[in-house]
Amino acid sequence: MKRIETDILVIGAGSGGLSVASGAVQMGARVVLLEGHKMGGDCLNYGCVPSKALIASGKAAYAQAHASQYGVADVVPDVDYAAAKDHVADVIATIAPNDSVERFEGLGVQVISEYGEFISDTEVQAGDTVIKARRIVIATGSSPLVPPIPGLDKVPYLTNETLFDLRERPDHLLIVGGGPIGMEMAQAHRRLGCKVTVIQGSKVLANDDPETVAIVMDTLREEGVEIAEGALAAEIRGKAGAIEVKTKDGRIFKGSHLLIAVGRKSNVDRLNLDRAGIETTKRGIKVDDRLKTTNSRVYAIGDVAGGLQFTHVAGYHAGIVIRSAVLGLPAKAKTSHIPWTTYTAPELAQVGMTEAEAREAHGDKPEVVRFEYEDNDRAIAERKTKGLIKVMVLRGRPIGASIVGAQAGELIGLWALALANDMKMSQIAAMVAPYPTIGEVNKRAAGAYFSPRLFDSVWVKRAVRAVQRWLP
The missing domain is CATH 3.50.50.60 (FAD/NAD(P)-binding domain)
Incomplete structure (x- = not known):
C-alpha cells in the first residue's frame, strides 16, 4: 500500500474539482486529484457541452426550414442524426484536452485514476494508495435520478x-x-x-x-x-x-x-462518509456557508453539496474553497447572485428573485419594470421579437431579473453583476449600449424604471419650466 501526504486532496475531476486543483497547485499548494471515471465530469461528457452541441445541430436544421422570412427559400433539412452525434463527439474531443490528465500533471497536480473512499477523518484510499491531506475537497458531482416507476x-x-x-x-x-x-x-x-x-x-x-x-x-x-x-x-x-x-x-x-x-442525485455512495464524520441530507452532503462539511477539514462543492446544480456554481464554489483552504482567508458562499439559463429557443434566464418571490418576500414594495423584445430594433431586424425582460427593483436596486428571448443567457450576466455588487438601477441606466444590439434590452429595462419618475412627475415639469425661464 502506497502512502501520500499532501496539502489539498480533490475527489472528483469535474468542473469544480478541476478548478480547485488548478488554482491551488498554481498558487504553490501540493495537490492530489482523484477521478475514477472521465476527466471533465458530467458537464464535458454528458451535460452542458454535448447538449449545447446537439442544440446547435437542431438550430441549424430549423434555420434551413425557416429561412423565407429573410428572403431565402425554405428547404426541408436533410438531417443525418448520426452525423449530428459526430459533431457532438468532436466538440467534446476539442474541449477535452483542457481537462485532461496530461494537462493537470503538467501543472504539477498528482492525478490518480481511481475512485476514493474515506478510511479516517483525514485519509482517503484510492486503489492501492492512501492519501493523507491537510484539507479535502469533495467534488464528485451528481448523476441522473432514476425514479422507481413500476416497469x-x-x-x-x-x-x-x-x-x-x-x-x-x-x-x-x-x-x-x-x-x-x-x-x-x-x-x-x-x-x-x-x-x-x-x-x-x-x-x-x-x-x-x-x-x-x-x-x-x-x-x-x-x-x-x-x-x-x-x-x-x-x-x-x-x-x-x-x-x-x-x-x-x-x-x-x-x-x-x-x-x-x-432530476439529479448527489454522488456520495462510494465515499464512505461515515468514516470521516461527514453528514448528508436528502439532497447531498451537509455544508455550512463556508462550504465546510461536518468534518471541518473537508469541503464539498458543486452538485454534491446539494444546492444549485450548475457548472458555474461549482466553479464559484471552487473560488470560495481556494480562498479558504489555500489562502486561509474568510470566504462564504451565497446564492442570491447566481444566474441560470435554459437553452431553448427562446432562451430562458433568471437571477435573483422572480416576481412571485419578490412579492412573497417584500409585499407590494418591489417595482417590476418590463421591456418587450418587439421594441428592440436588432430583434426586429433578426425576426427574434418573441421575448421580454422583467426586473424586480427594491428601493432603487435590482433584486432579480427574468429574461426570455434571444441571447437571454448573455443578457442575464449584467444583472448577475448588479446583484453581486449591490448596484443601483441608476448605474445600469448610465451604461451606454452599442446600437443596434439585443443588449439594449437591459438598458431599456433600466430606462423603464426611471421614465415615470422623469416624464410623469409634476415636480420635474415645474423644475424644467423654471430652468428654461432662467437659462439665457
Whole structure:
C-alpha cells in the first residue's frame, strides 16, 4: 500500500474539482486529484457541452426550414442524426484536452485514476494508495435520478449519460421530466426530425417565472412538441421501439424511445462518509456557508453539496474553497447572485428573485419594470421579437431579473453583476449600449424604471419650466 501526504486532496475531476486543483497547485499548494471515471465530469461528457452541441445541430436544421422570412427559400433539412452525434463527439474531443490528465500533471497536480473512499477523518484510499491531506475537497458531482416507476426496470431507457451515444434517430422520443434538460432535448430532437412528447408530473420549468416559461412552452408547442403537464408517470411498459408511459390520471403516451430526465442525485455512495464524520441530507452532503462539511477539514462543492446544480456554481464554489483552504482567508458562499439559463429557443434566464418571490418576500414594495423584445430594433431586424425582460427593483436596486428571448443567457450576466455588487438601477441606466444590439434590452429595462419618475412627475415639469425661464 502506497502512502501520500499532501496539502489539498480533490475527489472528483469535474468542473469544480478541476478548478480547485488548478488554482491551488498554481498558487504553490501540493495537490492530489482523484477521478475514477472521465476527466471533465458530467458537464464535458454528458451535460452542458454535448447538449449545447446537439442544440446547435437542431438550430441549424430549423434555420434551413425557416429561412423565407429573410428572403431565402425554405428547404426541408436533410438531417443525418448520426452525423449530428459526430459533431457532438468532436466538440467534446476539442474541449477535452483542457481537462485532461496530461494537462493537470503538467501543472504539477498528482492525478490518480481511481475512485476514493474515506478510511479516517483525514485519509482517503484510492486503489492501492492512501492519501493523507491537510484539507479535502469533495467534488464528485451528481448523476441522473432514476425514479422507481413500476416497469421502468423492464424497458430500455435513456438518461443524459447514454443519450449522446444514440446513433439512430428516434421516431418518437418520450421524455419523462420537464426541467431544463428535458425541455432542451425536446426542442433539439424535434428540430432534428423526431416526434417528441414531454411528460411532466407538475409544471414544466417550475423554478422559473411562469410568464416567461409560458413563452417558451408556446414556442415548443408551435414547433410540434407535445407537452403534458400534471402527468405523473405511474407505469412504464413495452419494449425497444414500442414504449408506453401510463400516467396517474390514466393517460397513455406511446413512443419509440424513452428519456428519463426527472432530476439529479448527489454522488456520495462510494465515499464512505461515515468514516470521516461527514453528514448528508436528502439532497447531498451537509455544508455550512463556508462550504465546510461536518468534518471541518473537508469541503464539498458543486452538485454534491446539494444546492444549485450548475457548472458555474461549482466553479464559484471552487473560488470560495481556494480562498479558504489555500489562502486561509474568510470566504462564504451565497446564492442570491447566481444566474441560470435554459437553452431553448427562446432562451430562458433568471437571477435573483422572480416576481412571485419578490412579492412573497417584500409585499407590494418591489417595482417590476418590463421591456418587450418587439421594441428592440436588432430583434426586429433578426425576426427574434418573441421575448421580454422583467426586473424586480427594491428601493432603487435590482433584486432579480427574468429574461426570455434571444441571447437571454448573455443578457442575464449584467444583472448577475448588479446583484453581486449591490448596484443601483441608476448605474445600469448610465451604461451606454452599442446600437443596434439585443443588449439594449437591459438598458431599456433600466430606462423603464426611471421614465415615470422623469416624464410623469409634476415636480420635474415645474423644475424644467423654471430652468428654461432662467437659462439665457
